[in-house]
Every structure is written in C-alpha cells, then in structure tokens.
Amino acid sequence: MIYKAVIFDLDGTLVNSIEDIADAMNTVLKSYNYPTHSYENYKNLVGSGIKNLVVNALPEYHRSELEINTCFEAMMKVYSLRCTNKTKPYKNIIELLNRLKSKQLKLGILSNKADVLTKKVVSTLFIDYFEIVLGLKIEADKKPNPNVALEICMLLDALPKETIFVGDTNIDMQTANNANMLAVGVAWGFRDKKELIDNGAEHILNTPMDLVALL
Structure with missing residues (x-):
C-alpha cells in the first residue's frame, strides 16, 4: 500500500x-x-x-x-x-516530521484536547508541518468516533486506506480501526504496548523513526 x-x-x-x-x-x-x-x-x-x-x-x-x-x-x-510550560516534542519527533515531509506525505493532528489548546500547543512547538490540526470541539465527536478523522482524511485528499493513524492509547487505535485507517501505536507514550495491541494496533513503533521504516 x-x-x-x-x-x-x-x-x-x-x-x-x-x-x-x-x-x-x-x-x-x-x-x-x-x-x-x-x-x-x-x-x-x-x-x-x-x-x-x-x-x-x-x-x-x-x-x-x-x-x-x-x-x-x-x-x-x-x-x-x-499548556506549553514543560510540554516538549519527544526525542526525534522533529526529525520524523522532516523526513515525512520530504516524502511528500500530508500530515494532520487529531486530539481529544480542546481545539483551542491543541492549536496553541502545535503553533508553539511545530511550525509548517501540519496541514490540518483539530482538537475537540463537540463532545459527540470525541475519539474513538471516527467522524473527525475521516474529515481530516478528506481535507488531506487521501482515502482512509491511504492514511496512517498514529497514537499512544486504546482510544487512538479504536479511532484508526473505526475509520479503516492503518492503526499504529507508539511505545513511548502514556500507555503500554499491550493496551495498544489489545485495541487493534497493527504496528508498534519503538522509536519515531520506525515509522519511516514502516513506510
């Protein structure tokens, strides 16, 4: 694919x-x-x-x-x-984003954090990497509801099957599967690998650059 x-x-x-x-x-x-x-x-x-x-x-x-x-x-x-006092990108995240952009991939963010706070964090820590950044606006649209993920997909001009969804929790893996996207979990986040696998992760990244190898 x-x-x-x-x-x-x-x-x-x-x-x-x-x-x-x-x-x-x-x-x-x-x-x-x-x-x-x-x-x-x-x-x-x-x-x-x-x-x-x-x-x-x-x-x-x-x-x-x-x-x-x-x-x-x-x-x-x-x-x-x-919200940006101590918050920092994980090690090698910037390198990963640069590599993905060099491969002409379109990048988006979907968070259950309030939309205004999501945009504040992203605008402070990441510049010119993401075409679409969306946080939570309506409670009913909260992940694992796939509606906003599918909206981002459409805005990025990609089909769900052409899209990778990367996250660190059971909710992210459920969102990916509900949207028929490739569910990829990260091992450095807030939850463990078992939770990710039990909730449908098809791949687990041990380091950010593992995503490049997956591609």
Whole structure:
C-alpha cells in the first residue's frame, strides 16, 4: 500500500505534556482542598478530553454536575496559561516530521484536547508541518468516533486506506480501526504496548523513526 497521509494524536504521541496537564489539574484540586495525583497516575487519566480528566481526577464523592463543571472551567483557565510550560516534542519527533515531509506525505493532528489548546500547543512547538490540526470541539465527536478523522482524511485528499493513524492509547487505535485507517501505536507514550495491541494496533513503533521504516 502507498500511503499519502499520516494523522497523529498529540499528547503522548508527538509531545510529552503530562507534567503541564498534571500541574494544572493539581492546582485546581488543591484550590478545592481535594487530593492530588502523581504524574504517573495522570498517564491513565488522560486521553478522553479535559472534561473526562476532571471527572476522573475528582474524588468519587465530589462528582456532581455542578462540581464537575466548576472544576472544568477552572482547569481550562489554568491549563491554557501553562499548556506549553514543560510540554516538549519527544526525542526525534522533529526529525520524523522532516523526513515525512520530504516524502511528500500530508500530515494532520487529531486530539481529544480542546481545539483551542491543541492549536496553541502545535503553533508553539511545530511550525509548517501540519496541514490540518483539530482538537475537540463537540463532545459527540470525541475519539474513538471516527467522524473527525475521516474529515481530516478528506481535507488531506487521501482515502482512509491511504492514511496512517498514529497514537499512544486504546482510544487512538479504536479511532484508526473505526475509520479503516492503518492503526499504529507508539511505545513511548502514556500507555503500554499491550493496551495498544489489545485495541487493534497493527504496528508498534519503538522509536519515531520506525515509522519511516514502516513506510
């Protein structure tokens, strides 16, 4: 198969953002005198959007609709101010993107992070690599719903079967399979290989440049 496009997840795939996310969420939790979580624990809490993160981070006995919405608004404000403080591309990601562009592949990003924050991170850390960058705008379109992935595919002028979807979580692999794209998992992200394989990963990348070898 000749592939024309690659769609990447953002957090845990292109960038290590866990410290900024955790610091922001813990700031919110502390402000309400709720228990905080470690960076390691946050790796299992992220992936389904910031609102879902808020729900999972809150104590079970403080998950009323009012408390969730209040903490979600606070998290959006705090995180928007620090979403690029510690967040950096993983090693060799820039080299990978340069190689993919040299091969004339079209590149996109699809994240469950809020759209405005996704675009802020990408515009700060990556310049002129991605034709399409989309985060979460409507809850119903959240991955693993394939609708936005298919929209990106169309905008990149590629068929699903000509597109590789790269991510680090079960949700990303489910999205790829739901969209009939090649599901490729990364071993350096927030989840382990077993989760990726169990959710339909057809290939696992141990390093970013392994994607070039796959091509």
